[in-house]
Amino acid sequence: MIRIEDLNYYIAGNPILEDIQLEITDQEFVAIIGPNGAGKSTLIKLILGLLPLQDGKIWIDDIPHLEWLSAHPMGYLPQREEYDRRFPANALDIVMLGLAAETKLGRSFTSQQRERGIEAMHTTGCIDQAFKPIGGLSGGEMQRVLLARAIVGGSKYLILDEPESSVDQPGVQDFFALLKELNMQGRTIITVSHDLHTVSAYCNFIVCLNRRLHCHNQAEMVNAELIQKTFGKAVRLIDKGY
Amino acid sequence: MLYFFLIRALLGAILSSVSLALFSPFVTLRRVSYLGEALSHIAFAGIAIAFVLGLHTQAVTLVFVMAVALAIGRLSQKYKLEEANTITIFLSVSMALGIILISLRKVYTFDLASYLFGNVLMVSTSDLIVLGVLCLLSLGFIIFFFKELFYLSYNFEMAGFYRVPVSLVNHLFLAMLAANIVINLKAAGIILVSAQLILPASTAFNLSRKLPSMIAVSAIVAAVAAVGGFAMSWWLDLPTGAAIVVLEFILFLISLLLRPKQ
Numbered sequence: 263m264i265r266i267e268d269l270n271y272y273i274a275g276n277p278i279l280e281d282i283q284l285e286i287t288d289q290e291f292v293a294i295i296g297p298n299g300a301g302k303s304t305l306i307k308l309i310l311g312l313l314p315l316q317d318g319k320i321w322i323d324d325i326p327h328l329e330w331l332s333a334h335p336m337g338y339l340p341q342r343e344e345y346d347r348r349f350p351a352n353a354l355d356i357v358m359l360g361l362a363a364e365t366k367l368g369r370s371f372t373s374q375q376r377e378r379g380i381e382a383m384h385t386t387g388c389i390d391q392a393f394k395p396i397g398g399l400s401g402g403e404m405q406r407v408l409l410a411r412a413i414v415g416g417s418k419y420l421i422l423d424e425p426e427s428s429v430d431q432p433g434v435q436d437f438f439a440l441l442k443e444l445n446m447q448g449r450t451i452i453t454v455s456h457d458l459h460t461v462s463a464y465c466n467f468i469v470c471l472n473r474r475l476h477c478h479n480q481a482e483m484v485n486a487e488l489i490q491k492t493f494g495k496a497v498r499l500i501d502k503g504y
Numbered sequence: 505m506l507y508f509f510l511i512r513a514l515l516g517a518i519l520s521s522v523s524l525a526l527f528s529p530f531v532t533l534r535r536v537s538y539l540g541e542a543l544s545h546i547a548f549a550g551i552a553i554a555f556v557l558g559l560h561t562q563a564v565t566l567v568f569v570m571a572v573a574l575a576i577g578r579l580s581q582k583y584k585l586e587e588a589n590t591i592t593i594f595l596s597v598s599m600a601l602g603i604i605l606i607s608l609r610k611v612y613t614f615d616l617a618s619y620l621f622g623n624v625l626m627v628s629t630s631d632l633i634v635l636g637v638l639c640l641l642s643l644g645f646i647i648f649f650f651k652e653l654f655y656l657s658y659n660f661e662m663a664g665f666y667r668v669p670v671s672l673v674n675h676l677f678l679a680m681l682a683a684n685i686v687i688n689l690k691a692a693g694i695i696l697v698s699a700q701l702i703l704p705a706s707t708a709f710n711l712s713r714k715l716p717s718m719i720a721v722s723a724i725v726a727a728v729a730a731v732g733g734f735a736m737s738w739w740l741d742l743p744t745g746a747a748i749v750v751l752e753f754i755l756f757l758i759s760l761l762l763r764p765k766q
Contacts, residue, residue: 338665345659349657358664359666367649
């Protein structure tokens with residue numbers, strides 16, 4: 263369970279997140295939606311310990327989040343991974359980073375660990391790319407490689423930042439179907455998204471965020487009015503019947 | 505006697521080039537080649553301090569360069585400065601400090617040229633032992649921390665997220681890089697040392713696709729250039745460091761022609 267209490271976050275004195283109270287229970291598949299600049303990425307980076315907490319508390323399984331993160335694997339898929347396409351690594355090498363935490367300093371990975379890497383690539387459907395150089399992978403293929411890295415450590419949590427941003431539309435549906443499968447296997451998934459149509463089809467819970475929390479509801483209870491309130495004038499909802 | 509002198513100088517050239525070449529792939533992949541350039545110039549102030557105070561040049565320079573390398577990292581982080589700017593500031597100020605300190609000595613006995621361009625013929629037997637130890641330490645460091653250095657070079661932030669001890673390994677990397685630069689100054693020179701940090705890996709990247717083989721190719725390129733450059737300097741009466749750098753550049757051009765099509 264992830265619990266966020268009285269969270270505020272400022273950049274140069276400007277509030278980015280205000281008074282966030284949020285509880286995500288185990289095995290939920292949660293989408294955080296909101297307009298650009300709503301603080302969605304900031305919120306997940308705070309949960310992941312990638313940004314320092316300024317005000318408030320985050321608990322993971324009732325342990326302060328940084329303490330929990332220093333002792334447990336956590337799955338994370340960044341919005342855009344910075345890397346040099348000529349970097350001399352194949353896809354499996356990148357997946358193996360997900361097991362670095364459980365490997366002692368100066369030790370290389372064991373063959374059992376490499377098997378786990380291969381298995382994770384099977385699960386995310388990118389096994390054919392395992393020994394290809396990363397420079398030759400498409401956006402969608404790299405996305406699945408990074409997802410394999412996020413799950414290989416066996417984390418019960420999987421946090422994704424706009425996974426649809428580097429995949430084309432049919433690819434997005436397949437990717438969310440895969441996430442749903444991972445969720446059904448018992449993982450708690452939190453994804454930031456812009457794609458209301460897709461998240462409403464796959465996620466159980468939707469968190470509407472625009473600096474403040476507007477709602478945290480079951481997906482089917484999130485209606486047009488709430489979304490309008492979250493996105494403000496940035497969105498005009500057109501009823502397409504879904 | 506001449507034979508011994510020549511062998512010592514040749515070994516000095518090889519060890520110096522190879523130890524720099526071992527770091528070359530990481531310096532290039534992490535895009536910190538300007539740091540190598542800066543540290544070699546920062547060393548000039550260290551040399552000047554040792555010269556003015558009459559202390560051991562290499563020891564003082566090593567401590568000075570390591571301290572500045574760590575200070576650059578700390579200052580950039582603490583005051584949110586652009587690292588490239590901080591490095592340039594330290595580079596220029598170190599050169600200025602060095603020039604002032606040397607000018608304070610009334611009797612001008614400082615052989616500036618040999619520090620700027622290096623002189624492998626000045627390498628003594630004890631220097632050779634230090635170079636040998638440095639080469640072995642560099643090799644050991646890279647083999648032991650290979651996994652960590654690999655991920656650090658791939659993406660520093662993500663390596664840190666997946667709990668690779670990035671800060672520790674990065675500090676060790678900077679310390680080893682500083683040691684490599686300072687100890688190689690006598691043989692390679694302030695101006696030329698950074699070329700030997702970039703060229704071998706640039707050549708290796710054109711010929712190999714895996715990091716371990718890149719490191720090996722980088723070291724081989726450096727060794728070949730060292731032997732070739734040494735021979736050129738002997739027969740054509742050229743400065744050795746410059747001949748090695750030119751030869752490394754020629755090998756780089758050849759590797760461009762041999763590069764497999766993308």
